[in-house]
Amino acid sequence: MNVTREEAAQALADIDKASDRVFKLKGYHHGAPFFIVWGFVWLIANSVSQFRPEYQRWVWPAAVGAGFVISMVIGIAQSRKSPAGTQAAALDRRVGSRIGMTSGVMMAFIATMILIAQPSSADEGNAMVSIFFPFMYMAAGIWAGWRLFAIGLVTAIAIIVGFFWMREYFDIWMGVFGGGSLIAGGIWLRTA
Amino acid sequence: MEGPDEIIHxxxxxxxxxxxxxxxxxxxxxxxxxxxxxxxxxxxMATHLGALEKAGYIAVEKDFVGKKPRTRVSLTRVGRKAFERHVSYLKDLLEGGQ
Structure with missing residues (x-):
């Protein structure tokens, strides 16, 4: 069997492409549980704020703290899944570090946005933070797939409707649609 | 330089x-x-998986999830080594010429 240099170059390019697809798939699967965890954080904290407003002051730090701890445990478990020294372990490290850096950028953006805009009420702050995620889904969906874009679009519309026309039930509205969009996004990523 | 792996190529x-x-x-x-x-x-896909399985390069596992049949595949140790050897061959060919 004779292989020309052109065929060898083509074969190596095909190998890179196939590995990249697996890398993307692994990225989806790595990211999915984080989306689901933070969706539940959002859902629980907003639901408590709506129905038991006297606990609103502590439910957010408690829920966000629990979210961070669970996320760390998931991240550590994922990084130990692949045997050391294998190509898969290298992929895990790349995906894990990118998820970590992306989360950091997102948190920094949200904190900066709140600092600059200085929302005048809890509802405004809640809306500003919540609306960030569906727009991020839409932007990611342009690259990753139409389903993610559709989830983002529907959620963004729901949050805008909630902020302007459903203020009486705003927290629970945000919990269901803000948290729900994260949970739905996570499930979507798991099925990719 | 070792030759190409005709099954994997x-x-x-x-x-x-x-x-x-x-x-x-x-x-x-x-x-x-x-x-x-x-x-x-x-x-x-079935044809090519069959060829790889016959060579011992992949393992095919069939089971049921509920009532739905599921087929899953993985690369065996032999397959991983054969793949790595083939990639080395391709790289050597590109770097050194034949």
């Missing part, structure tokens, strides 16, 4: 092996997922 089989090689050792990938990732048909 075929385009679809090469892409199947590359996809499975990117997974941790022993991790299984579903037939349907692999098929959609590589843009192959059922028949095409």
């Amino acid at each position: 075929q385009s679809m089989r090469l892409r199947i092996a590359a996809s499975l090689n990117a997974l941790p050792s022993g991790e299984l990938l579903e037939f349907g997922k692999l098929k959609s990732m590589l843009g192959a048909t059922d028949g095409n």
Whole structure:
């Protein structure tokens, strides 16, 4: 069997492409549980704020703290899944570090946005933070797939409707649609 | 320089092996997922998986999830070594010429 240099170059390019697809798939699967965890954080904290407003002051730090701890445990478990020294372990490290850096950028953006805009009420702050995620889904969906874009679009519309026309039930509205969009996004990523 | 691996070098089989090689050792990938990732048909995929399985390069596991049949594949140790040897051959060929 004779292989020309052109065929060898083509074969190596095909190998890179196939590995990249697996890398993307692994990225989806790595990211999915984080989306689901933070969706539940959002859902629980907003639901408590709506129905038991006297606990609103502590439910957010408690829920966000629990979210961070669970996320760390998931991240550590994922990084130990692949045997050391294998190509898969290298992929895990790349995906894990990118998820970590992306989360950091997102948190920094949200904190900066709140600092600059200085929302005048809890509802405004809640809306500003919540609306960030569906727009991020839409932007990611342009690259990753139409389903993610559709989830983002529907959620963004729901949050805008909630902020302007459903203020009486705003927290629970945000919990269901803000948290729900994260949970739905996570499930979507798991099925990719 | 060792020669090419004639079983792996075929385009679809090469892409199947590359996809499975990117997974941790022993991790299984579903037939349907692999098929959609590589843009192959059922028949095409089954033929090439059969050739790789016959060579001992992949392991095929069939089971049921509820009432739905599920087929999953993974790269064996022999398959991983064969793939790595073939990639080295291709790289040597490009770097040194034949």
